[in-house]
Structures are given as C-alpha cells and as structure tokens.
Amino acid sequence: MLSLAAPAFAQDLCGGVGSGGQWIGGDAASSDMTTADNFREQLALVMGGNDYVALFTLSETTDVRLEAAGRGAGDPIIDLLHADGSLILSDDDSGGNAASRAETTLDAGSYCMAMRSYDGGPMTAFVRIGRQDHEPLTEGIALQVDPGSSGSCAEAVPIGPLGSSVNGSAIDDPYWSFTLDQPTAISITAVNESADPLITLYDGANNYIAENDDHDGFNSRIDMTDPLAAGTYCISLNALADETAPITLTVSAYDPQAAVLAIYDRGEAAPPLDGTVPVTDLGLVSTRIRQDVNGSSIASWFTVDVDAPGLLMLEAIGNASADPVLVIFDDLGREIGRNDDHGNTTDSLIAARVTPGTYTIGVWKYGGSLGLIRLLVERYVPAQ
Structure with missing residues (x-):
C-alpha cells in the first residue's frame, strides 16, 4: 500500500x-x-x-x-x-x-x-x-480509557454549563465531564503551553470520540463541528511537559466565525482584505521595505504589491530573544512560503518567486509575551 x-x-x-x-x-x-x-x-x-x-x-x-x-x-x-x-x-x-x-x-x-x-x-x-479497522502506522497515546479505572466518566468532575472554564493541573483533576441537553456542536480548549496539554473526548460509556495535542502552539483544541447528541461526555486531561502546571479547560458552543478568526490568528490562512482582520498595506515593493512589528503569538498581517515578475526575499528578525515565524500567500490565498528558524538562528527567511499582484504576509512569535520583530521585504528582478 x-x-x-x-x-x-x-x-x-x-x-x-x-x-x-x-x-x-x-x-x-x-x-x-x-x-x-x-x-x-x-x-x-x-x-x-x-x-x-x-x-x-x-x-x-x-x-x-x-x-x-x-x-x-x-x-x-x-x-x-x-x-x-x-x-x-x-x-x-x-x-x-x-x-x-x-x-x-x-x-x-x-x-x-x-x-x-x-x-x-x-x-x-x-x-x-x-x-479504523485497518492496521495503524503509529503506537498512539491513550486512545482508550479503562472503564474500570479510577477517574472514568462516571467519576469525572462536572465542569458546568457550556461556556464554563476550570483551572487545575492534570495530576490533580485528570477527568472532567459535561452534559448536553440537546444536540450541540462544541469546542473544547486546554490552555497552558508550559504544561503542553493533551485532551481526549469520550462519550458517557467511555467510547473514544476525538483528541488533540498542539493545536495552537502547545495548547490543545477539539472542535466538534457536527452536533454531539444529547447526553453526558467526559474529557481526559493530560500534560506532556509538566503535569503539575495549571491548565485552563473550557467547554463552549462551537462558534464558526471565531474558529475562522483563530485560523487567521495562527497564520494558517490568509485573511480577507475586507477589514475583518486588521491588515497593514505596505504598498508597492520597488526595492526594499522595513517594518517593525510588536509581535505576539497572534499573527500580524501586511500586504505588499508587486508590479513585475521577480523574487521576494522576506526576513523576520527577532530582537530581545523573540522567535519569529513568517508566512506569505499570493492574491488567491495560496501559501507560497513559510519558515521558522532559518539556518542556525531563530530568525525566519523566505525566498519566493512572484508575478504581478498583491501578496499577504503574516508574522508572529512563539510564546505569549510581546517581542519586537523587524520585518524586511526586498524585491529582486531578473537580470536583463
């Protein structure tokens, strides 16, 4: 095969x-x-x-x-x-x-x-x-809960109604439950990159439904876009890095618009240029553009215009230990370059062949704190 x-x-x-x-x-x-x-x-x-x-x-x-x-x-x-x-x-x-x-x-x-x-x-x-009846390639991690073990769905701690959050370590509170009164599409998030959470969703009979690790950095998220049936469900909470670190666990109704905005925040797709997401127009690239960015874990977006075929060189240079990530999309939203940690540095570099059009550039940094990132856009034209 x-x-x-x-x-x-x-x-x-x-x-x-x-x-x-x-x-x-x-x-x-x-x-x-x-x-x-x-x-x-x-x-x-x-x-x-x-x-x-x-x-x-x-x-x-x-x-x-x-x-x-x-x-x-x-x-x-x-x-x-x-x-x-x-x-x-x-x-x-x-x-x-x-x-x-x-x-x-x-x-x-x-x-x-x-x-x-x-x-x-x-x-x-x-x-x-x-x-799922075919032979797996990998070993897998915790794909099933032992129904007879301590902390099964029957013994999980209730989170509360949709929209509720709890905060605790995976070692102290490894199982949480919630109940749906009617079919509902839901989102589950587990946040604390220091803990590196892993979440697994089961139904009330401990049947595996879904799991996630590292959806947003080291944070986890499960989106059940098809409504779950009414009933009780439980969440297994694990920490792959620090099981004593507090993790914020939230169960809420799935919000399609918020899910799309989160994709833009993570730099996974180019945002529309209609004001939905702030985008700074840097104008026509004639030779060189430099832009300082107060970077965070949420992508900052820029557009540049190119009026002739050539090559764009993009650099994202982190200051004060900032670790930048860089991505570029063409005017149809196709990704044409992405980079993190170019060479032996934590800076990013992309070389992309381009034709006339508008290009969207995203830049962000790893970690939750702010950090200065210097964005450099250079244009090269073919030799005559």
Whole structure:
C-alpha cells in the first residue's frame, strides 16, 4: 500500500489547500477509504516551510484514521480539512514518538490532510490514511480509557454549563465531564503551553470520540463541528511537559466565525482584505521595505504589491530573544512560503518567486509575551 508521491496536479479542493495535492491512493477512485481494501500510504518529502497534502474521498460516513510518522528526527504536524476549506482537526505527537495521529468519523465527501514539519525544516515522513479497522502506522497515546479505572466518566468532575472554564493541573483533576441537553456542536480548549496539554473526548460509556495535542502552539483544541447528541461526555486531561502546571479547560458552543478568526490568528490562512482582520498595506515593493512589528503569538498581517515578475526575499528578525515565524500567500490565498528558524538562528527567511499582484504576509512569535520583530521585504528582478 506504499507509493511515492506522484507529480503534483491542480485540485480545487479545501479552499485551495488541495492545489498541488496528491491522491493518497494514486487516483481519486483508489483514494475512497470507505471501499479501500486496506490503508493507503505514501512517503512524502516536505521542503522547508511547505506542506505536503494528501487527498482522499469517502463514499459514505466512515470511521477514519490519519497518521504521519517522520523519518529520523522528523516531527510532523497534520491538519484535516473539509472540501470547503474548513479545518476539522489538527494533531501533533498523538501517535507517540513525535508522530501524529487522529481518529474521527467523517461524512461522505472529499478531504485534504495537510502535513508540515514542526520546526519548518525539510523532512521525509510516512503518511497513512485508512479506516479504523485497518492496521495503524503509529503506537498512539491513550486512545482508550479503562472503564474500570479510577477517574472514568462516571467519576469525572462536572465542569458546568457550556461556556464554563476550570483551572487545575492534570495530576490533580485528570477527568472532567459535561452534559448536553440537546444536540450541540462544541469546542473544547486546554490552555497552558508550559504544561503542553493533551485532551481526549469520550462519550458517557467511555467510547473514544476525538483528541488533540498542539493545536495552537502547545495548547490543545477539539472542535466538534457536527452536533454531539444529547447526553453526558467526559474529557481526559493530560500534560506532556509538566503535569503539575495549571491548565485552563473550557467547554463552549462551537462558534464558526471565531474558529475562522483563530485560523487567521495562527497564520494558517490568509485573511480577507475586507477589514475583518486588521491588515497593514505596505504598498508597492520597488526595492526594499522595513517594518517593525510588536509581535505576539497572534499573527500580524501586511500586504505588499508587486508590479513585475521577480523574487521576494522576506526576513523576520527577532530582537530581545523573540522567535519569529513568517508566512506569505499570493492574491488567491495560496501559501507560497513559510519558515521558522532559518539556518542556525531563530530568525525566519523566505525566498519566493512572484508575478504581478498583491501578496499577504503574516508574522508572529512563539510564546505569549510581546517581542519586537523587524520585518524586511526586498524585491529582486531578473537580470536583463
């Protein structure tokens, strides 16, 4: 079931993310995981700052498993996107040994699984997509709760109504519960990067539903965009870094608009230029533009105009130990470059070939504090 990724071809899927993607089975018919006789797998090469995208379809509602395991010291992160471009889930490290793994139930349709390197560098990794009855690629982490163990759903501490938050360590309060009076789409977040939380959602009978690690930095988030049935659910809370650190756990009704804005905040997609998200216009790049940014973990956005084919060199230079991340999108919202930690520094650098148009640049920093970042945009033209 292993195949090497074939040359890219255009796919108008997943809000443009599928452009250049690879059918995981080699073609659309062989990538229907509902009817596949076994998992489908590819050996993917990710160049610095870019994503590898695997495409697959489902002919009916199916329980699927998505995995990525890096070779050597590779540390992959995966995102699952619907054909309309909406983000369904993200994962890092849930496969164990730095591998990514996610299990969920999806309706019939087309989907994109995007994989990137955690540190933005080049990486090779095995990518496997299959049903949950197929053989897994990774070991997985805590995919099932022992119903007889202490702290099962029956013994979990109630969080309260939707919109409630609690604060406590994973070692003191490892299980929390909530109850839905009617079918509801929900979001669960666990916040404290020092703890590196991992959250797993189960129904009242301890059946696994979903899990997440490292959705936003080292914070975790589960979005159940399809309404959960009325009933009681429980959350297993783990900390991969410091199990004594306090974690803020919140269960709320899913807000589609807030979810989209969060994607822009994380630099995963270019925001629209309609004022929904603040974007600073830096104007036409004739030779060189320098802009100081008071960076945070939320992306700051800029646009530049290019009036002739050439090369854009982008640099994000952190001051006072700031660790910047840089991304650029073309005027159709396609990512054409992403970088973190260029060379032996924590600064970022992107070289991107461009044609006339407007380009959107995002820059942010790791960590919750503010830090000064110097953004440099230089334009080079072909020699005559």
